Amino acid sequence: MTIPAGSLLVAQDLRKAYGPTTALDGAEFSIHPGEVVAVMGPSGSGKSTLLHCLAGIVMPDSGSITYAGREVTAMSDAERSALRRSEFGFVFQFGQLVPELTCVENVALPLRLNGSSRKEAERTALAWMERLEVDDLRKKRPGEVSGGQGQRVAVARSLVTNPRVVFADEPTGALDSFNGERVMELLTDAARSANAAVVLVTHEARVAAYSDREIVVRDGRSRDMERVI
Numbered sequence: 001m002t003i004p005a006g007s008l009l010v011a012q013d014l015r016k017a018y019g020p021t022t023a024l025d026g027a028e029f030s031i032h033p034g035e036v037v038a039v040m041g042p043s044g045s046g047k048s049t050l051l052h053c054l055a056g057i058v059m060p061d062s063g064s065i066t067y068a069g070r071e072v073t074a075m076s077d078a079e080r081s082a083l084r085r086s087e088f089g090f091v092f093q094f095g096q097l098v099p100e101l102t103c104v105e106n107v108a109l110p111l112r113l114n115g116s117s118r119k120e121a122e123r124t125a126l127a128w129m130e131r132l133e134v135d136d137l138r139k140k141r142p143g144e145v146s147g148g149q150g151q152r153v154a155v156a157r158s159l160v161t162n163p164r165v166v167f168a169d170e171p172t173g174a175l176d177s178f179n180g181e182r183v184m185e186l187l188t189d190a191a192r193s194a195n196a197a198v199v200l201v202t203h204e205a206r207v208a209a210y211s212d213r214e215i216v217v218r219d220g221r222s223r224d225m226e227r228v229i
């Protein structure tokens, strides 16, 4: 593959097997700073595995991943976890908020883990919650808010450290279409204004429509799909 000039995150020839199951079979990927890329494809095709490899959560069996000129696939576990904490944000389908913490404490958590004081972390967290229109939920716990509100809180948390890349795996998968579109609109607007790239895994064409570019994964292999408008 020719690596597009100026790419922030590049993966080449990724292979990953779970026992007899091939999850990735030569997948490739690249994203520019601030770009929103949707990863589409059938269930079991390897989308989540690709996302987890790109995010340094899962190590591929072979192939290379480079982030900002640094080879992620050559890093130690500690280096990869430091990279995740400082450069990446995450939103998953559901269940990622800590039930015992209030919404503002949840959003502030990545900053607290990076060493910020509670006051400082919660001030930054509230600014992001305002942007995602969930600041009125600051004192509520995740069990006391709706699915759409919870996902907006999760999006605020994914952006609070000012990451360069947000990884989102089916972030609207558990929402109705109205709430799903609202979450996508707020996620992509907030990411674009912060110049954060977004890797968005989704089944839904209407969610992928918020991206700049789409790639399709089939049987562990990826290819660019020209946007059909």
Ligand SMILES: Nc1ncnc2c1ncn2[C@@H]1O[C@H](COP(=O)(O)OP(=O)(O)OP(=O)(O)O)[C@@H](O)[C@H]1O
Pocket (backbone or CB within 6 Å): 018, 021, 022, 023, 041, 042, 043, 044, 045, 046, 047, 048, 049, 050
């Ligand atoms: N931890 C694991 N252990 C064993 N097999 C796994 C594991 N993770 C994924 N697989 C297998 O690897 C293949 C790709 O899985 P993956 O989760 O990446 O698919 P997906 O495209 O995200 O699917 P979905 O759309 O249903 O979320 C599947 O056959 C899956 O069963």
Ligand SMILES: [Mg+2]
Pocket (backbone or CB within 6 Å): 047, 048, 049
């Ligand atoms: Mg998946």
